[in-house]
Amino acid sequence: MHISYNWLARHVDLSGITPQELAENLTLSTAEVEDLFPFAPHLGDVVVGHVLERVPHPDADKLGVCQVDVGGPEVLNIVCGAPNVAGGQKVAVATVGTRLPGDFKIKKSKIRGVPSEGMICSERELGLGDNHDGIWVLPADLPVGTPVNKALGIEDWVIDIDNKSLTHRPDLWGHRGIAREVAAIFRRSLKPLDTRLPELGGGAAFPVRIDDGACSRYLGLAIDGARQEASPTWLKFLLLAVGQRPLDLLVDLSNFVMLDLGQPNHAFDRSRLSAQGIVVRKARAGETMTTLDGVERSLTVDDLLITDGDRPVALAGIMGGEDSKVEGDTSKLLLEVATFAPAVIRRTSSRLGLRSDSSARFEKNLDPVLPEAAAGHFARLLREIQPQVTFPLSLSDAGTWSDPAHHLTVRASRIKSRLGAPITDAEIVDILQRLELQPRQNGDEITVQIPSARATKDLGIEADIVEEVGRIYRYGNIPVTPLVGSLSPADSDARRKLVRRIQDRLAGGARLRETLQYSFENDAVLSALGIAGEPRVEVQNPVAEGHGRIRRSPLPNLLAAAQANRQRHGAVGLFEVAKGYLPEAANEHGEPHEVHLVAAVLALPPAKGAGVGDGALARLHGIAADLLGHLGVKLLHAGELPEGHGYPTFLHPKKRIALRSAASEAIVGFVAQLDPGRQQAVGFDGDCTSDLAVMELSIDRLLEEEPSGSRYQALPRFPEVKVDVAVLAPDAIPGSEIMNLIEQAGKRAR
């Protein structure tokens, strides 16, 4: 939100406070100032000029040659094409060397043979709006040669406050709210502002009916005799400073009141509203309306509408309707000032993707007392500018709101201990006073009066008051206190230790690369692996189609990552420690069963004439055996991994090895090749054709294993004899059987 320094100064005396000090103090006590910049700094380079005379250009009908006094030693010769330039006018002159918005630098030039030493500017050329009908004619009393911004008193600074840091402060969505903070921080008093409604005529109030609780209050003020005209300079430039484009008086005033008090409002052309009056209701299914921006909106039964009997005239709290908007000839107005349920406004505005200054404020839960002040403010400002306006009808005021202001009793001792600050009772009371919370102290207890503006969302419990005191006292003034105290010994956390050992062994010993992957699966990879049908937790709103399922195992994503890397690398060895979620084994709270896994993929360029033990499967088997040995898990002789049991269905039907613990005889994981068809399907073909193997270990299973630590064995006293045994056996005899035989024989020989 943009806040103007000059605008704030209407509400609080800022003398002696620089914009920089203001920004810094707001950041430290109230809300984050993201940026601070001067308003339209080029208006300091553009000077007030006096057009002494204008004569037609000798060589062009539409151009004029002006003699312009800009206070310098010489009168400037400026060629100007604007139709409205005339002798005697005060105008804005960009002299040679001045830079205008859009990085447009004024140069000395010759136009159709006549030298021109500057430019007489239009408002558009100065970035002050769309008006390009002619040059900007300044008030006649401005001193010649002075910078335009000084002469008009519109030098200003813009304070950009992060909207997110105002989420909980509906009272800070206008300049007066920020000024109230400034007053509290700098110990100044807020200037009085008369927002009482002016005297109203006695006509029967314009009918207003609320049919839905989402509108807590609806206030309608009838105004007659308003004229459409351009806003006065002060109003225009305050709006420009905060980034609002001035349009015409009624729209500008409506915006001004919103940006001043934080209360959105909307002026209807009363002559275009049906005599049935205003009815606030939810939209009907299939109903549509065209908003002010000319877009036709399809509505749902959750959207709140302002209607005139039946026809929608505004999307409540978000935007007015096209066919009841105030246009040039309007003199009868109905000013709507209302409060709506934040959630309803937020849902509609986010569903339609239609966020407005108004919806941003209603989403914060506005004070239902505020509409009356906002209506009064609008009426008084309008009458100041257009004394002829009248308010012919009684005020329409509907709704079942109640004043949220309330008392709260807090303990001074608790405020001190929560802050940990050496603050006195008197200081606490002083701060609460400055915040207009009207503290009354009684011993340790302080009773504060929470005003309605701060009661809808922000201040409700003692901890909230701790914050109020702390932020004005300044957190930076609180001394650092070391944490001391009794502590139970921290968890030993066996899993975390085990994971670290696994990571270190795989990264350091096996020289694999650890990677971290998304928890979302890619449906295309699942299909390629033939496992798209497995149960998976799935999100309703994935960031991309086909990326909404939560993984059970890291393997599919690892395979995809390995495949992508194989296009650039020879050998690829990746591993990941990850969680998997199994919805079919949810607990009583509906939480899916969480498993902890480590998986690895090794993809090598296709082997040429490699012997047994050189391929990816053998290497990964070696890595797994080394890792498990390092973890103290002794393995039984390798054997084929059985099918089923939840093991991946995309593994090779034969080249699959179970890693079975000798101690528990349980399978703690596997190494395997992929089914050759699946391997091709996930893209390991063409240039990526690979000798590929995968590994997966259950960390949960490993945690159940009783690790056998290393044990010293006496070194042999006799030189060892190496015996090379070659056995010729039929294919059907598994290697493990022969190994067992040899081992048994070896034991007997010992």
Next chain:
Amino acid sequence: MTDSQLDPARLESEGLARIAAAGTAAELSAIERDYLGKTGLVAGLLAAIPSLPKEERGGAGKAANQVKGALTRALEARAQDLEGLALDAERAAVGFDATLPPPAVERGGLHPITMVTRELEDLFAQMGYHILDGPEVERDWYNFEALNIPADHPARDSQDTFYCQGSGNLVLRTHTSPVQVRAMQRLKPPFRAVAPGKVFRQESTDASHEHTFHQMEGLVVDKDVSVGHLIGAMKTLLAGIFGKEVEVRLRPGYFPFVEPGFELDARCPFCQDGCSVCKRTTWIELLPCGLVHPEVLRHGGIDPEEWSGFAFGLGLSRLVMLRYGIDDVRHLLSGDLRFLDQF
């Protein structure tokens, strides 16, 4: 056998000449074989002695032995010379280029998030913090309700939160903060805990936004924990992270599960007077934190009258990016070896 072969003096001079000319150990052994072998020339001299007249035999024997001795000494000397020459040649290392790069060795390594997480875990463990874990697929209650984020709060928008299909009470956790209430339910106060892990936000990705990233939650519950304690703990933490004292400032920040809530800024450790990391402000926004909201303590089964606490959230992904100067958050989970191999 020719006359010359029977002339010891000539045999000796020829032999010595060949030895002197030998350049390799193999040539030397060939010469040794020719002269001193069983059937060599010296053996020939000796063999010829019995056929000489008696009075010449003594002289001839002496002469032959002298030839043998001379050649043997010359062979040894030459062998030593050659050995020395060979060592010198090795020392000369002709063709060796110390400026060549080493051959590539397969590299393994840990992910940078793992490295920074471990560093922080160790730092906190030293200060008596438990290191906790929580589920990525989390109950709505822990992620929102228990943290004082009511049903209509904007954070619950489906633009921010991944909602799971089915039962209706599961989300992908949007922060590590749900571990706060899980910790309170599991541990008896007083305690200190941190919980690193993956979190999820439903948002489109670009160089500085990811839908999946890593955070570390911290929570301390004790008697009379104050803002002063919080500042002290954060200063210790930052000194650990950056390896030096870091100036900090605390300013108001709003998070529903803390009250009061703060943003903690650290004086930019990378510059003196503004740089791109701190966006020329000399401060970097680093740690959202605050005193635990009484309602959250209650949800965790802790009496807020008796106990108080502070909590903080550390953006691990952000810290890793700061630490290594990574300019695109999407690299972190890309699995791209061109990225991973840099660590």
